[in-house]
Amino acid sequence: MKLIELKDIAISTSRKAGDYLNSQKGSAKEIISEIGRDIKLEIDQNTENLIRDELQRTGIDILGEEFGGDRSESLQWVIDPLDGTANYFKGLDQCCVSIALLDGADALIGIIYNFNTNELYSAVKGQGAFLNDVPICVSKIGDRNKASLTTGFPASESLESSMEFLEGLREWKKIRMFGSAALSCAYVASGKCDFYAEKGVYLWDFAAGICLIEEAGGRAEYKSLDNQRYSVRFSNNLL
Numbered sequence: 001m002k003l004i005e006l007k008d009i010a011i012s013t014s015r016k017a018g019d020y021l022n023s024q025k026g027s028a029k030e031i032i033s034e035i036g037r038d039i040k041l042e043i044d045q046n047t048e049n050l051i052r053d054e055l056q057r058t059g060i061d062i063l064g065e066e067f068g069g070d071r072s073e074s075l076q077w078v079i080d081p082l083d084g085t086a087n088y089f090k091g092l093d094q095c096c097v098s099i100a101l102l103d104g105a106d107a108l109i110g111i112i113y114n115f116n117t118n119e120l121y122s123a124v125k126g127q128g129a130f131l132n133d134v135p136i137c138v139s140k141i142g143d144r145n146k147a148s149l150t151t152g153f154p155a156s157e158s159l160e161s162s163m164e165f166l167e168g169l170r171e172w173k174k175i176r177m178f179g180s181a182a183l184s185c186a187y188v189a190s191g192k193c194d195f196y197a198e199k200g201v202y203l204w205d206f207a208a209g210i211c212l213i214e215e216a217g218g219r220a221e222y223k224s225l226d227n228q229r230y231s232v233r234f235s236n237n238l239l
Contacts, residue, residue, distance in 0.1 A: 001058060003108055006101060007124050010077075010111045013054040014097045017047050017081060018115025021088070021097070029089055040066075041089060047081035051099065055079070060101070065204045073104045078207040084180035093117060098182040100207035107220070110211030112186045121186040121212055129189050129216035138218040138236035139191040147194035147239055148174040150184040152201075181232075185209020188234050189216040196234040199225065206232050 001009075021043065030042040048066040055062055055077050063069035064079045077099065082088055084095030093116035101109035110129075112121040121136070123129040129136050141147045149172040153165070169175050176193060178184055181201050187193040189212040196209075206222065213220040213234045222232040 003101075003124050004127075006058060006060075007109050007111070007122065009055065009058060010099045010101065010109055011113075011120065011122060013051055014099055014111050014113040014120065015115075016054060017051050017097045018113050020047060020050055021082065022115050025091070031089075041082075041085055043088075044082045044085055047097070048079065051079050051081055051097070055099075063204065065202065071203070075101070075103050078102055078204050080182060080204040080208075083182040083205060084178070087179045092179070094178045094180050094183055096180060096182050096186075098204065098208040100204075100211065102207060102210075107207070107210035107214065110208035110215075112182045112208050112212065114183060114186075119186075121189065123189075123211040123215040125211060125215065127215070129212050131186075131190055136190040136216055138188060138213070138216045139194045140238065141194050141236065142238040144171045144173075144195075144239060146173050148172065148176060148192075150176045150178060150187060150193045150196045152177055152179070152181070152198045181205035182208055185212060185234055188218060188236065189213050191216075191236070194236050195239050197232065199231045200229045201232055202228055203230065206230070206234070209234060 032040045045066045048064050060075050061072050062077045080098040083098050088095040097113045099111040108125045110123045121131050184196040188196045210220045219237040220234050222230045
């Protein structure tokens with residue numbers, strides 16, 4: 001299949017997943033696990049199953065938050081069925097469906113769908129980035145004292161590391177913590193925020209943001225912290 005066909009499948013799949021998540025908002029939400037600051041719901045697994053069923057027809061391997069998969073250096077879907085589960089559980093709108101297509105370290109497709117607001121961010125390598133089919137680009141702000149940073153408070157093990165994190169926030173004009181890595185990426189891609197940085201996130205949290213950020217004119221940097229978690233720095237390429 002061509003990339004444009006795969007993008008259309010990913011968009012259709014994200015909308016189906018979003019429709020399902022919207023339909024379940026008023027239902028009781030069964031908690032599967034609640035370890036530390038993380039929360040997992042049965043609906044996360046149901047949604048990933050829905051997404052996997054749709055994407056399997058492409059014949060491409062899938063790596064997902066709920067049911068895993070082996071990281072591939074070849075073509076692979078990377079999905080987060082519900083990024084911002086805690087927000088969804090509490091009835092907050094900062095949550096989304098995230099679908100990426102990676103070819104090793106090469107980001108080919110990024111889809112981030114906030115089903116609460118019907119905002120669908122999409123990008124295909126070499127074809128630009130869009131919000132509901134309208135082109136988007138990163139901001140033009142080059143000074144941190146005029147820029148907005150989106151991040152997440154780290155689950156630090158020491159007071160020293162927490163204080164270091166807080167000290168680093170002082171140079172930014174505004175700080176935003178949305179509770180969704182994927183939406184943080186989308187907000188940088190669309191110029192709503194200027195920089196996203198966080199430690200301890202997983203590939204499925206930000207994979208769709210890589211293509212979005214790059215196609216919107218920004219820079220996506222990430223490095224491995226261990227065998228699963230990453231440190232990310234996504235910017236407008238000026239900060």
